[in-house]
Amino acid sequence: MEKIIEIKNLTYAYPNQTKAALQNLSLTVNRGAWVALIGHNGSGKSTLAKLLNHLLTPSDGQILIDQIPVDDEHVDVIRNRVGMVFQNPDNQFVGATVADDVAFGLENRQMPHAQMQERVQMVLEEVHMWEFAEREPAHLSGGQKQRVAIASALAIEPQILILDEATAMLDPKGRFEMMEEVRQLKADLGPDLTVISITHDIDEAASADQVIVLNDGQLVETGTPDEIFTDAQKLQALGLDVPFAEQLKAKLAARGVAVPTQYETMEGMAEWIWQLISKK
Amino acid sequence: MFNKILIGRFIPGHSLVHRLDARVKLIVSIAFIFVIFLATSWPSYLWASAFTLLVVMMTGLGLRVYLRGIRPLIYLMLFTTALQILFVTTGPIWWQWGWLKITEDGVVNGIAIFIRFLLIILISTVLTLTTAPLDLADAMEQLLQPLKKIGVPVAELALMLSIALRFIPTLLDEAEKIVNAQRARGVRFNEGNLLQRVKAFVPVLIPLFINAIKRAIELGDAMEARGYRGDVERTKYRQHHWQINDTVALLSFIIFSCALAWLRYIFG
Numbered sequence: 001m002e003k004i005i006e007i008k009n010l011t012y013a014y015p016n017q018t019k020a021a022l023q024n025l026s027l028t029v030n031r032g033a034w035v036a037l038i039g040h041n042g043s044g045k046s047t048l049a050k051l052l053n054h055l056l057t058p059s060d061g062q063i064l065i066d067q068i069p070v071d072d073e074h075v076d077v078i079r080n081r082v083g084m085v086f087q088n089p090d091n092q093f094v095g096a097t098v099a100d101d102v103a104f105g106l107e108n109r110q111m112p113h114a115q116m117q118e119r120v121q122m123v124l125e126e127v128h129m130w131e132f133a134e135r136e137p138a139h140l141s142g143g144q145k146q147r148v149a150i151a152s153a154l155a156i157e158p159q160i161l162i163l164d165e166a167t168a169m170l171d172p173k174g175r176f177e178m179m180e181e182v183r184q185l186k187a188d189l190g191p192d193l194t195v196i197s198i199t200h201d202i203d204e205a206a207s208a209d210q211v212i213v214l215n216d217g218q219l220v221e222t223g224t225p226d227e228i229f230t231d232a233q234k235l236q237a238l239g240l241d242v243p244f245a246e247q248l249k250a251k252l253a254a255r256g257v258a259v260p261t262q263y264e265t266m267e268g269m270a271e272w273i274w275q276l277i278s279k280k
Numbered sequence: 281m282f283n284k285i286l287i288g289r290f291i292p293g294h295s296l297v298h299r300l301d302a303r304v305k306l307i308v309s310i311a312f313i314f315v316i317f318l319a320t321s322w323p324s325y326l327w328a329s330a331f332t333l334l335v336v337m338m339t340g341l342g343l344r345v346y347l348r349g350i351r352p353l354i355y356l357m358l359f360t361t362a363l364q365i366l367f368v369t370t371g372p373i374w375w376q377w378g379w380l381k382i383t384e385d386g387v388v389n390g391i392a393i394f395i396r397f398l399l400i401i402l403i404s405t406v407l408t409l410t411t412a413p414l415d416l417a418d419a420m421e422q423l424l425q426p427l428k429k430i431g432v433p434v435a436e437l438a439l440m441l442s443i444a445l446r447f448i449p450t451l452l453d454e455a456e457k458i459v460n461a462q463r464a465r466g467v468r469f470n471e472g473n474l475l476q477r478v479k480a481f482v483p484v485l486i487p488l489f490i491n492a493i494k495r496a497i498e499l500g501d502a503m504e505a506r507g508y509r510g511d512v513e514r515t516k517y518r519q520h521h522w523q524i525n526d527t528v529a530l531l532s533f534i535i536f537s538c539a540l541a542w543l544r545y546i547f548g
């Protein structure tokens with residue numbers, strides 16, 4: 001599979017900090033994958049996200065996106081390829097209205113007016129926010145603002161969409177709706193969109209194609225969910241949750257039930273329980 | 281509590297005045313401040329008042345809204361008028377007490393100043409009541425374009441203004457939340473003397489200020505992530521189209537001004 005992100009020996013220390021926020025990180029991401037980036041607070045997830053978009057410059061090491069080095073020289077090309085949605089709905093809403101906000105990235109790229117109008121309508125329809133185009137942010141819910149933020153990122157037709165805890169400040173309903181929106185987009189765009197989702201929702205991570213686990217600025221491991229989530233004790237030692245299906249397995253095992261040894265998704269567990277009960 | 285501050289500002293509507301291009305309204309409001317000095321005789325005051333009243337009526341907003349606009353400035357108006365009355369000492373003396381004199385010229389001058397002041401405030405209130413702040417910011421940007429040539433960063437200033445406007449409701453909301461949080465902890469905001477009241481607001485301002493800086497940093501990241509550079513020209517999504525109504529409005533104002541000049545010529 002073609003690699004869209006290649007990180008080699010990446011180290012980053014914030015100015016005036018002795019301890020590096022990221023240390024000697026190396027990993028790759030395949031084009032079109034849905035990647036979950038997990039780790040406790042302060043483990044360096046946001047720092048990594050900002051390095052991918054050249055909002056921060058590596059202290060050492062290199063990042064390639066789509067074979068292009070992420071550096072000062074290529075910053076414009078890189079930002080055309082990477083769209084970001086941050087955590088706080090208010091602090092990333094630049095425009096005075098929904099439409100203005102989506103247009104902001106296009107104005108920066110000097111897109112002609114007619115094309116801009118078309119693009120704004122297209123992406124707002126995609127996230128079901130077109131009817132709110134003239135609304136001001138003060139009259140939108142957090143979930144609606146985050147959908148606008150997705151539209152704003154999509155407007156530049158990026159190949160990579162990074163969500164940095166984008167649902168963390170939403171209520172459960174807003175959270176669910178927003179993730180559905182992103183899943184739908186991903187389904188529509190298929191291999192043309194790579195999603196990197198920084199999340200504390202371990203069940204979301206369990207349904208990703210690839211999971212990256214960070215701890216104190218270091219890569220603990222990366223792999224498919226079944227490679228990562230079977231070692232429940234290790235995850236808990238890192239201060240991470242364990243997917244619900246794995247928690248269930250552990251509890252059943254504690255009661256002396258013979259549970260499957262390999263990793264199971266929620267559906268897999270439901271199927272297994274179903275079979276277990278029918279056998280009795 | 282904080283949302284009341286904004287009352288008396290922009291009131292959306294569909295009147296002819298609302299629909300005028302913000303540039304026309306801005307030009308007229310500024311020009312009016314200078315043109316009104318042509319009014320020096322009673323007929324010209326009558327003419328200028330009639331024009332202002334017509335504009336006010338055309339906005340379709342009740343007079344009460346305008347009174348609310350005038351209220352905060354009433355003391356300033358009365359003070360200026362009083363100064364005129366006391367310090368213009370020519371003409372027949374009406375009343376005298378020591379060196380204090382009230383003369384006919386003083387009173388006439390005072391009333392004239394009062395009327396000018398009132399008309400200027402009314403016209404500027406029309407501007408702020410019928411124009412969305414964002415459109416006003418856009419209009420300013422366009423009218424200030426010539427300053428670009430001498431190195432004034434007009435586009436950046438306009439972007440700053442529009443972001444500031446966009447964050448006013450957010451910060452007011454936040455202030456309200458902090459006040460409520462402090463109230464829940466027993467802070468009293470409406471008690472004690474002025475000094476105590478001001479002191480009570482310090483624990484509100486500090487978190488508000490810190491959060492505002494945090495917001496600014498995050499907003500900067502979000503803007504950069506979306507390709508904002510600051511050093512390159514940007515295209516504009518929001519475009520304003522000059523319409524026939526705008527030309528008519530501008531012409532009407534020019535005719536009004538010419539008539540005022542003519543009245544001055546006739547009556548002195």
Ligand SMILES: Nc1ncnc2c1ncn2[C@@H]1O[C@H](COP(=O)(O)OP(=O)(O)O)[C@@H](O)[C@H]1O
Nearest residue numbers: 014017021039040041042043044045046047048
């Ligand atoms: N602007 C900054 N200046 C100095 N240190 C920072 C800054 N931002 C984050 N850090 C530190 O870098 C580490 C990683 O932070 P971050 O990437 O935000 O973690 P995460 O997103 O996983 O919670 C933390 O120890 C944090 O305190």
Ligand SMILES: [Mg+2]
Nearest residue numbers: 045046047165
């Ligand atoms: Mg973070």
